[in-house]
Amino acid sequence: MPELPEVETTRKSLEPLLHQRLESVTVHHAGLRWPVPESIHSLEGHSLQAIQRRAKYLIFQLDHLQLLIHLGMSGSLRLTDPSEPKRKHDHLIFRFEQSELRFHDPRRFGCVLLHPSPLTQKLLGTLGPEPLEGGFDADHLWQQLQRRSASVKSVLMDNAVVVGVGNIYATEALFTAGIHPARPANTVTHSEAQRLTDAIRQHLNTSIALGGSTLKDFVNARGENGYFQQTLSAYGRKGLPCMRCQTSLQELRIAQRASCFCPECQPLAIDSFIEK
DNA sequence: CGAAACTCCTGAGCGC
DNA sequence: TGCGCTCAGGAGTTTC
Known part of the structure; x- marks a missing residue:
């Protein structure tokens, strides 16, 4: 799934x-999250001046026009030779002078x-x-968590925070910062918010440096897991030993999402984390 | 306003 | 070999 590092890559x-x-x-298929507008064709004939990223959106500047693309859960953009056959789920094909850009998105x-x-x-x-720019720091995060x-x-x-x-990245950052994922946000201290801020930046930067390796779905030609997946400490490791203390990791569902954590390193009970 | 449930979708994995 | 089921989840929408 494309996370911010994959989008940046x-x-x-x-x-x-x-x-x-x-x-x-x-x-080939206009039925995405929102319908692809007919006016997409107004881009034809214009030259690509810049590609920017905002959050997980890519913004393509074509002369005075802008194209906005989000990869959702399963999307990808590939540069291909025009002679390459269209794959299933190649929903849009942008034909440039030298190559083609294909938007592929099964889900x-x-x-x-x-x-x-x-x-x-x-x-x-x-x-x-x-998260990697100046507007995001421990003060900002703590203030948001407080409310x-x-x-x-x-x-x-x-995304508003x-x-x-x-x-x-939320799972990994909480593990690194030693904070239980179900903690009410307004119980997080300023120093914990600082640890979270640092952990979020650290994990995102590491992943970008690794080329935004694909996570869950990636298997190489030999059937081995992707490299970044092997660097994960908590995500997807339910029942496996904690890399810090060997305690078996547990899983909760928070807002309909799997949330793995170490019950020792990420205590929930108030008296547990006040002692530390 | 906030919180939580619901929704979109297909491929993978599983039991039979 | 294939059917039916469940799960994965980003983020907007709906409901309370």
Whole structure:
């Protein structure tokens, strides 16, 4: 699933398209998260000037027009030779001068939209700060956590608080910071918020440095797990020994999402963490 | 306003 | 070999 590091890696990998002219757009399946607009064809004939990322959105600047793409749960963008046969779930094909860009998304949770529009302005307008930029720090996070009684994990995953922290990074950051995922957000101390902030940045930066290795679904030609998956300490490790204390990891469902944690390293009871 | 449930979708994994 | 089931989950929408 594309997390922020995968989206950033995708952005960088598409730089060969810069300054190429978009010859045509072919829509094979318009039924994404929102319908692909007919006006997508207005991009034809324009040249790609820049590719930016905001949260998990990619924004393609084509002269004065902007294309907004979100990869959802299962989306990917691939540069291919035009002679390569279309794969199942290749929903859009952007034909540039030198190569083709194909939007592939089996689950169709992604979207391809022209920006700005009322919808895209709403989508981008409610986003919180980027986790790797200056607007995100312990003060900001702590203030946001203070006003919420929901679990700290669900607040971390709220895009209005900070963008780009999905289930994997929230799970890992909470483990690293030693905070139980079900802790009410407003019980998190400022120093814990500092640890969380540091852990979120650390995990995102590490993953970007590894090229945003695909996580759960990735298996290489020899059937081995992806490298980044082997660096995970908590996500998907229910029943396995904690890498710190060997205690068996447990799993909760928080806001409909699997949440693994170490009951020793991430205590929930108040007296447990006050002693430390 | 916040919180929690619900929704979209397909492929993988499993039991039979 | 294949059927039916469950699960995975980003994030907008709905309901309270």
